[in-house]
Amino acid sequence: MQISVLSGKGGTGKTTIATNLAVIMGGYYVDCDVEEPNGFIFLKPNISKSKDVSIPTPQIDYTKCTLCKKCVQVCQFNALGIAGNQVVVFEKLCHGCGACLLACPDGAISEKERAIGKIDAGQSGELKCLQGVLNVGEPMAGPIIRDLKEMVKEESSLIDCSPGSSCNVVKAISGAHYAILVTEPTAFGLHDLKIAVELVRKLKLPFGLIINRGNDDNRMIIDYCEKEKIRLLGVIPFDRRVAEIYSRGNLLIEDEHYREIFEELAENIREVVRCS
Amino acid sequence: MQLIIISGKGGTGKTTVAASFAYLEDKSIKVDCDVEASNLHLVLKGDDIERHDFFGAKTAKIDPEKCQKCGECEKACRFNAISDFQVDELKCEGCGACTVVCPYQAVSLDDDLTGETLISKTGKGYLSRAEMVIGAEGSGKLVTEVRKIAGQYKKNNEPFILDGSPGVGCAVMASVTGCDAALIVVEPTQSGLEDFLRLLSLIRFFGVLPFVCINKYDLNFDVTCQIERVCREEKVPVMGYIPFDSTVQRAINELKPVVCYPKSKAGRQIIMIWNRLNERIKEEIKK
Amino acid sequence: MKVCVSSSGKEKSSNVDFRFGRCSYFAIYDSENAEFKALENAGIASAQGAGIAAAQQVVDEKVDAVITGNMGPNAMNLLKAAGIKIFGAAGGTVEGAIKLFQENKLESIEKPAPAHSGMGNQKRGW
Numbered sequence: 091m092q093i094s095v096l097s098g099k100g101g102t103g104k105t106t107i108a109t110n111l112a113v114i115m116g117g118y119y120v121d122c123d124v125e126e127p128n129g130f131i132f133l134k135p136n137i138s139k140s141k142d143v144s145i146p147t148p149q150i151d152y153t154k155c156t157l158c159k160k161c162v163q164v165c166q167f168n169a170l171g172i173a174g175n176q177v178v179v180f181e182k183l184c185h186g187c188g189a190c191l192l193a194c195p196d197g198a199i200s201e202k203e204r205a206i207g208k209i210d211a212g213q214s215g216e217l218k219c220l221q222g223v224l225n226v227g228e229p230m231a232g233p234i235i236r237d238l239k240e241m242v243k244e245e246s247s248l249i250d251c252s253p254g255s256s257c258n259v260v261k262a263i264s265g266a267h268y269a270i271l272v273t274e275p276t277a278f279g280l281h282d283l284k285i286a287v288e289l290v291r292k293l294k295l296p297f298g299l300i301i302n303r304g305n306d307d308n309r310m311i312i313d314y315c316e317k318e319k320i321r322l323l324g325v326i327p328f329d330r331r332v333a334e335i336y337s338r339g340n341l342l343i344e345d346e347h348y349r350e351i352f353e354e355l356a357e358n359i360r361e362v363v364r365c366s
Numbered sequence: 367m368q369l370i371i372i373s374g375k376g377g378t379g380k381t382t383v384a385a386s387f388a389y390l391e392d393k394s395i396k397v398d399c400d401v402e403a404s405n406l407h408l409v410l411k412g413d414d415i416e417r418h419d420f421f422g423a424k425t426a427k428i429d430p431e432k433c434q435k436c437g438e439c440e441k442a443c444r445f446n447a448i449s450d451f452q453v454d455e456l457k458c459e460g461c462g463a464c465t466v467v468c469p470y471q472a473v474s475l476d477d478d479l480t481g482e483t484l485i486s487k488t489g490k491g492y493l494s495r496a497e498m499v500i501g502a503e504g505s506g507k508l509v510t511e512v513r514k515i516a517g518q519y520k521k522n523n524e525p526f527i528l529d530g531s532p533g534v535g536c537a538v539m540a541s542v543t544g545c546d547a548a549l550i551v552v553e554p555t556q557s558g559l560e561d562f563l564r565l566l567s568l569i570r571f572f573g574v575l576p577f578v579c580i581n582k583y584d585l586n587f588d589v590t591c592q593i594e595r596v597c598r599e600e601k602v603p604v605m606g607y608i609p610f611d612s613t614v615q616r617a618i619n620e621l622k623p624v625v626c627y628p629k630s631k632a633g634r635q636i637i638m639i640w641n642r643l644n645e646r647i648k649e650e651i652k653k
Numbered sequence: 654m655k656v657c658v659s660s661s662g663k664e665k666s667s668n669v670d671f672r673f674g675r676c677s678y679f680a681i682y683d684s685e686n687a688e689f690k691a692l693e694n695a696g697i698a699s700a701q702g703a704g705i706a707a708a709q710q711v712v713d714e715k716v717d718a719v720i721t722g723n724m725g726p727n728a729m730n731l732l733k734a735a736g737i738k739i740f741g742a743a744g745g746t747v748e749g750a751i752k753l754f755q756e757n758k759l760e761s762i763e764k765p766a767p768a769h770s771g772m773g774n775q776k777r778g779w
Contacts, residue, residue, distance in 0.1 A: 098403050099376045099377065099402075099403040099405075099532075100375045100376020100377050100533070101376040101377010101378055101532075102376075102377060103377075105557075125533050125535045126374065126375055126533060126557075126560075126561055128375075128557040128560075128561075131556050131557050131560070162709060164462060164466060166424060166460055166461050166462050166475070167461070167701055167702055168696075168699050168702025168703070168706045168709075169705075171705050171708060171709050171712070171731040171734075172709065172712070173708075173709075173712050173731050173732070173734035173735030173736075174734055174736060178730060178731050178734050180702065180705055180727050180730075183702045183705070183727070185459055185461055187444055187445070187459060187462075187463050188442070188444055188461075189462050189463035189466055192442060192463055192466040193466045226564060226567070229535075229701070231535075232445075232459075252533075253375070253376050253532060253533075254376075254532070255402050255498070255501060256402055256498075256501070256502070256503070256505055257456070257501055257502065257503045260456050260501040264456070264457075276618045276619055277408055277618055277619050277621055278381065278405045278408065278618055281403070281405060281408060282403040282405070285402075285403055285500060288500050289500045292500060292501065305615075307615075310619075330585075330610070333585050333610075336555060337553070337555040337556070337558075337585050338556070338586060338588075338589075339555070339556035339557070504701075506701075507701075510675075573766075
């Protein structure tokens with residue numbers, strides 16, 4: 091059972107919700123925001139294992155290469171160039187698709203693995219934690235997200251997605267059983283929430299909503315939910331204390347009041363996931 | 367002059383600052399580089415006077431007339447994007463491996479609509495922005511296009527004010543490259559500090575002059591001090607401190623830049639940051 | 654001797670484009686027969702690696718030197734591998750740049766400008 095947590099924009103408190111909920115609900119916490127994984131700051135797991143994630147990149151066997159240029163022409167990512175009597179491989183642009191290998195008529199291309207990031211695994215109390223980390227300057231987050239999701243395929247897990255609505259979010263939520271959208275009650279929040287809603291509907295995923303930093307303006311989100319028939323899972327009220335606990339890198343559930351709120355939220359989620 | 371307002375992650379008050387600057391410098395050309403969830407137009411309003419489809423990626427397409435269902439394409443695809451002789455557009459990377467192996471030339475790469483670019487004429491000058499197709503690839507390329515179109519509206523020496531994309535990924539690189547100065551909006555949180563350092567190295571890599579302002583600095587004085595220390599070590603000038611102020615949220619919900627509330631604590635500080643920043647950039651350019 | 658200038662237009666009087674990978678045209682002048690032609694930059698259409706696609710086009714034209722403003726690390730690697738020399742122009746027209754080149758008044762570019770999205774060169778430390 092995979093539950094994905096996402097938000098149309100960053101900074102709505104997606105990681106706050108995901109980490110606190112994960113501790114209460116147990117199983118796995120999986121940080122798929124591989125460009126900027128932050129969840130471990132709050133969960134503070136002891137990292138017991140790390141492994142590299144790599145993708146294949148071409149290497150040229152010059153005893154066979156006839157400089158025919160077919161590999162350069164087929165590569166959609168401009169990761170290959172031909173100059174003088176050598177084929178230059180630009181590894182950082184390579185998506186590891188293997189098209190060059192297929193296109194080479196002389197069997198001159200083989201592949202070697204190249205690390206683009208890593209996956210850390212650890213334990214925070216009872217909770218098992220995974221995070222993907224993409225090396226800075228690498229363009230391909232996909233393979234790390236794919237490996238992370240593969241590791242928790244059969245497990246109960248809470249997936250913390252990257253913000254926005256890009257292809258990386260799609261990769262992180264596809265295959266999940268339920269999605270939790272997080273928003274805040276501002277005009278920006280509502281605008282970006284609509285984008286997230288469109289995304290989960292496109293993927294035909296059942297979903298519910300959590301309002302973070304709730305206050306007197308909740309109405310604008312609640313009205314939208316009623317109109318769109320979106321289930322409101324709960325509201326995390328705004329309190330300056332929350333911002334202070336967060337800024338120190340601590341979990342909200344260390345506070346008794348918030349622990350109760352999250353326990354109720356978890357109960358709601360278990361309920362709707364069972365029914366959907 | 368191109369000034370980009372940027373933050374390592376979303377929700378740190380980047381658009382609040384950018385919208386205020388855009389309002390204060392009404393001759394400027396505004397560029398919203400957050401193509402996944404643009405917000406600047408909500409505050410600056412205005413009418414869309416130009417829109418264009420943008421084809422920023424390629425997707426494989428199988429011609430059912432030619433397809434003999436041999437399955438070679440499915441075997442060749444490393445992204446599991448083909449099953450039952452259908453292409454899953456959300457999984458397809460547009461690499462073309464399938465087109466190489468198809469013995470019947472039934473697979474081709476087609477241009478894929480990845481977004482729409484828009485120019486709005488606001489009460490405070492032109493705004494260039496985009497709306498990305500949900501789940502699309504190539505947000506960086508769309509950012510480049512948004513900046514290119516903005517450039518066409520430059521008549522004299524108007525400055526450009528860019529609302530950067532969040533994160534440190536490809537779209538951010540596309541928004542930072544070629545800028546003169548960057549104002550990094552940092553929040554004093556543990557994660558904020560880490561994201562700030564990653565972003566700073568990226569900005570330096572592109573040879574852009576970095577400045578910092580600390581938003582909600584009074585939420586955690588310890589981390590604020592840490593950020594100040596890092597800035598001193600890294601020789602990044604701190605241009606100012608925005609206090610935690612409920613007027614900011616009120617301004618967002620009334621869809622106005624917070625500097626329209628000149629008596630608010632946050633509004634006042636942002637005006638001061640803007641003035642200081644302008645002086646500093648002028649000095650640096652003279653050098 | 655064949656020299657290529659990154660250009661904003663198709664004419665000799667067009668201005669030099671300071672960008673290499675994303676320039677509009679490549680103006681190519683062959684001093685052997687005084688032939689001049691302008692090619693559209695094929696790199697512009699690339700989703701990524703525009704510099705490399707542009708460099709490949711220039712390599713295929715078998716030029717001896719390139720005159721431009723900034724060049725990213727990837728494009729530079731490919732041109733260097735092909736033994737093509739790279740020179741920096743301060744501005745002005747294509748014709749002016751070619752003239753300065755023939756008078757040996759242009760400085761060669763040895764260091765790449767920051768990459769846009771390729772990020773192929775990580776020497777400056779992350």
